[in-house]
Amino acid sequence: MxxxxxxxxxxxxxxxxxxxxxxxxxxxxxxxxxxxxxxxxxxxxxxxxxxxxxxxxPYIAVIGGANIDIEGVPLGVLKMKDSNPGVVNKTFGGVAKNIAENISKLGIDTKLITLVGGDSHGKDLIDYCRKKGIDTSYSTMLERESTSIYISILDEDRDMAVAISHMDIMTKMDIPFIKKRTSVIKGAVLCVVDTNIPLETLEYLLKHFKETKFIVDTVSLEKSKKLKNLLPYIDTLKPNKIEAEILSGIKISTREDTKNAAEIIIKKGVKNIFLSLGKEGVYYSNGTEMGFIETPEITVTTSTGAGDAFLAGVTYGKSERKNIKKQVMYGVSASISVLTNSKIKENDIDIDRINEILKEVKKCNSMKNI
The missing domain is CATH 1.10.10 (Arc Repressor Mutant, subunit A)
Incomplete structure (x- = not known):
């Protein structure tokens, strides 16, 4: 000191x-x-x-999961039901924690509200977050619980082939836990929440804090189902194509299907939607402004964390009061910064890098009818 x-x-x-x-x-x-x-x-x-x-x-509150990420990458073609030579990396992850870290790296005061166990993993996680400048004073360490662990196996294209998520501790994030954090949630300019938290807690959170603008990460197909009856309380939603099919009730096979699905979700109450289409880019809509944003050709080094970076980029854009098209471009740029990550154990993301990538995203879409 x-x-x-x-x-x-x-x-x-x-x-x-x-x-x-x-x-x-x-x-x-x-x-x-x-x-x-x-x-x-x-x-x-x-x-x-x-x-x-x-x-x-001003600060952004992020509510949801934090865990230890263990990622396995094969040296050659992934062979199922067999032992594959490869590389194993251990990092600090979790949807909420990743989003909080990325938002913090973009220069915004960030408060993470999560649960970790009283084991060495939990202590290391909290220590890591504090060193990154994330306020963890509203998080809790439960001595008798185990910290969440997420194990993923990537294929030869660096896409996730299979994963196992052990997040039993998140069932402890109940309504009394949220009630004790009322002031920090109400004081946030934006509140990002993931669907790792229990349904009853998610429902209380979205319905009780009516003045808070919630940005929701669907996390997975199964967990996105929690949102079916909560769409009117969501300011911003980021589903992928399969999750959007569940929430809209229609099959998405064409661009027209994408537009229709997004329109249905908007009509159900969501104010802004960013529908991820993988390599085909993102479709955005707020009911008035809408369009497709495509991504420039890139060399992908890892797919892990790209979705979390996208939402952090969107959140940054919203905090800067940019229009919805600029928000999605920030999101895509942040996602690309992770997909082309030059580091092994940490997301290579900062606002200068995002602004550089943003130029390429704009160039990619400037000649297209989006």
Whole structure:
């Protein structure tokens, strides 16, 4: 801890509710410098976030799963029911945690609301998030529970072939848990939630916090079914084609089917939809503005985390009050930044990189009738 960081730490320690502006005045330094010192203290683990409230700082709350990701990649063609030579990577993951980390990397104050076990995995997860500048003070570590683990096997094209998700701990995220976090949810400019949480909790969350704008990640086909009767309470939804079929009730085989499915979901109450079509891009609609956004040709290094990055990009665009087309382009650009990741154990994502990719996305779509 540097001398200046110690001065900031001592002020926070003596008054956990002190604002950045007050610290700036007391130490006679720029408020932007205070923000940097606090970020460093959080990364070093000295400031955990508990009780430290920055009322003037807008933030995004992210609610849902955090887990250990174990990914296996074969060296050749994946052979089912056989042992495949390959590479195994262990990372910190989970839909909510991934989205929270990506949003934080884009320079937005982020509060993660999740559950982890009291095992070494849980402690490592929380420590990792804090070092990344994510506020975990509203998350809980359950001593007698096991931290969620997600195991995925990719094929030779780096697409997921099969996965197993052990997320029993998420059943503990009940309504009383959410009620205790009412103030932080109501105070968020946007709230991202994934469907890993129990149905009754999801229903309470979406129906009770009527003034909160919820961005919902469907997570999987099975878990997306929880949303069938909750669509009127969702501001923004990101389903893939199969999930959209379930929520709309129609089969999607053509572009016209895609438009019709999105229109049905919009009519059911969703304000904005971003329908992921895989390699074919994304269809977006808010009932007034709509269109297809295609992706430029890229060399994919991994498919893991691309969907989470997409939603983080959309969330960034919404927080910057961009129109829906610009939001989807931010989402696609963030997704590409992960799909072409140059790092093995961590998503290579930042706003400068996204803005560079954004130029290619715009160029790819500029000559198309979208």
């Amino acid at each position: 540097t001398e200046r960081e110690k001065e900031v730490f001592d002020l926070i320690n003596s008054n956990p509710l002190i604002s950045q502006e007050e610290i700036s005045e007391k130490l006679k330094i720029a408020r932007s410098s205070v923000a940097v010192h606090i970020s460093n203290l959080m990364k070093k683990g000295y400031v955990l976030g508990k009780g430290y409230i920055l009322k003037e700082a």
